[in-house]
Amino acid sequence: MPKLKRAEGEERATDFVESLDRGIRLLQVFGTIGGPATLSDLARAADLPRATARRILFTLEHGGFVTSDGKLFTLTPRVLTLAASYLQSSQVVTVLQPVLDRIALAAQEISSLAVLDGDEVVFIARGSPTRVFSAGLDIGYRLPAFCTSVGRVMLGQFDDGDLTARLAAMRREPMTPHTVTDPKRLLACVRGDREQGYSLVDREAEPHFRSISVPVRRYDDVIVGAINMGAHVDRVSTNEMIERFLPLLKEGAESVKSMLL
Template sequence: MPKLKRPDRAERATDFVESLDRGLRLLAKFGVTSGPMTLSDLARATELPRATARRILFTLERGGFVATDGKLFTLTPHVLTLAASYLRSSQVVSVLQPVLDRIAAAAQEISSLAVLDGDEVVFIARGSPARVFSTGLDIGYRLPAFCTSVGRAMLGQLDNTELAAKLAAMRRETMTSSTVTDPKLLLATIMADREKGYSLVDREAEPGFRSISVPVRRYDGTIVAAINMGAHVDRVSTAEMIDRFLPLLQGGAEGVRSLLL
């Protein structure tokens, strides 16, 4: 009698490497502060026994990812090789980078590319106009999805039931005095944005800053990212964003649809 194949979930459970998971969780916890951390800090943040955290840290040190003076631990630049591997292997980044550069040059404003990561958005590429002192969201920067134009543009991929459940479950902190946190109002806003084909957020994520975004779809219509342009409220009005920025974003997103698999 042939052997029955185990369910996928069972296979995933048996293939799970707990030590690797712990090491990755510990690496991620370095971001909760802006300086070095002690063994006790890291063990507490990861909810791991001190002995376990210590073994992981010294393994990471041997691999060149962590440095220590015997008491305090810090990440090394070698950690950036992990992010670089993602950026080099991401088709979305390679296809969209020329688009971002072209849009930024045309509008003389910074353009950005973001993807969803849980309840947050993370910015993975940007295009800047040819001027020395340009400011904008750095690669790797994270923001809550619910109050950002890129986040709302991507959340529109969910059907109304899924979207309502996700909004109700996610953490919705007030970022500015203009942040909308009510899940019913957010649901209505994202549904309206879905119909319009773009999202415009005005001073909800950061004070004095507004942005406009459109979803980026792959060949089959699935939303895989969002591109945006933003500016300080004193420089660019919402009307100008719609009139001048939106056509550039829409043209860029539509132009790469057939290239994304």
């Protein structure tokens, strides 16, 4: 007798591995605690029963991802292999890294690649003229999408209806006195950036920092990331960013479009 095919919703529900979901959640709360933590602290932060958190922690300890002195639990460097797996398997990083290096050398400034993750942007690659990253945004660094140039060019991929709903729903805490938080003004900013093909954000994410970004599109015109350059406001003007940085960013993004699948 042939097997009946499960409905899509039913298949998702039965295939969900709750223990894996809880383990990932427990790993993530280490970042919110900011140091070694007790079993009770971690269970409470992850909203898990103490016995469940204990089993998960011992499993992670067995795998080498967590260490304990008998009372306090700490992540080990092995956790970084999870991030390394993403970076090494990401086609966007592989294709864009030589571009970032090239435009950083041409501009003598650090360049960065970011992707959209929910309401935040995550920086996943960098290029430097010296290959010594003494300043700028570290790989893995997160910022709100609404007040960053990389975020605004990636938010431009959504139609006005979806964009309006996203901006209204996301947290819009001011990062500096210059941060635009009003959803109507933000909608106008993103729409304007979409039309001109780039975004320049001046002191909205950081008090003395401005940056310029362009979207990175794959072969079918879908936005998969954004590349940017930024500098201290006393060192680089907005005009210089548009005249000197923007052509390099545009050329770099266009050069990889046919290579991204």
